[in-house]
Amino acid sequence: MAAVGLQFLLWTFTGVYMVSMDIHYIHGESLIKPQSTTLNLSSVNVSMSTLFAQYPNASNFTLTQLMGSPVYIVSTGTSKFIVDGSTGARKPSIDEEAAREIAQYYYVKSDAVENTRLIQSSAGMPAELSSRYLPVWQVEFEGIANPTFYISQQTGEVVTKRHDYWRIFDWMWRFHIMDYDDGENVANWFLFIIAALGVAAVLSGSVLLIVRFGEARSEHTR
Structure with missing residues (x-):
């Protein structure tokens, strides 16, 4: 799951760069x-x-x-x-x-x-x-x-x-969709697998949180 966490950080970092740049400037x-x-x-x-x-x-x-x-x-x-x-x-x-x-x-x-x-x-x-x-x-x-x-x-x-800011944007997009070749395949299996693992991690974490919260409440009421 460490790889999933790293990809989540990359999604955040690349997303911040892409939304913070004026797309008209990026297009030159x-x-x-x-x-x-x-x-x-x-x-x-x-x-x-x-x-x-x-x-x-x-x-x-x-x-x-x-x-x-x-x-x-x-x-x-x-x-x-x-x-x-x-x-x-x-x-x-x-x-x-x-x-x-x-x-x-x-x-x-x-x-x-x-x-x-x-x-x-x-x-x-x-x-x-x-x-x-x-x-x-x-x-x-x-x-x-x-x-x-x-x-x-x-x-x-x-x-x-x-220009270089466009070139950086291009690489940010590739990291964002996890297509490190030409950045055009937004439906690649690598992205799907990591996204599925991310959803699984979120769901399992939510279940563990609910279980721990329930256990804490049980100990508090005893």
Whole structure:
């Protein structure tokens, strides 16, 4: 039962950390500068019909903005690329210099970029990143909590943000649900067994308390 007691302490400690942290901060929302969600359509000079004629094999077109400028994200099967919404020119894949520029444009602080690397396969992928974002640029900033942006090599989008407090939160979640691999299986047998033992310990302790209380009352009435 010592293991059960230790897990109860872990549940308490991890639970306190997770509920005391602002989930919006954990998600890295405060790392991004506030952006206008309104797209200036007057600067869009390329129509959808033009794009359909230019890229007949495309499966989807999304009009958005990249660093304040209108762009189309063109999807063709499993790959994507961007087209300038003003000129209609296809833009090249995001290189290292562009990835740094994009990250610094959206980053709310003025910390310098410390490290940049291209991640193209799951073999070199950190655990904090999903493979659905590949290929992606990892841009790490100097400063507290090691802020990290992940920039899509295909579209230039900031697909996700990470920092050390999120990484701690991730491990707290893994300890909380007792899934030490990827923290996604909340119905694992280890958690079920420990929880069942915990319930058994509580019930047995309650029974012992009632029995002892009854014995104490009997001795008092004699």
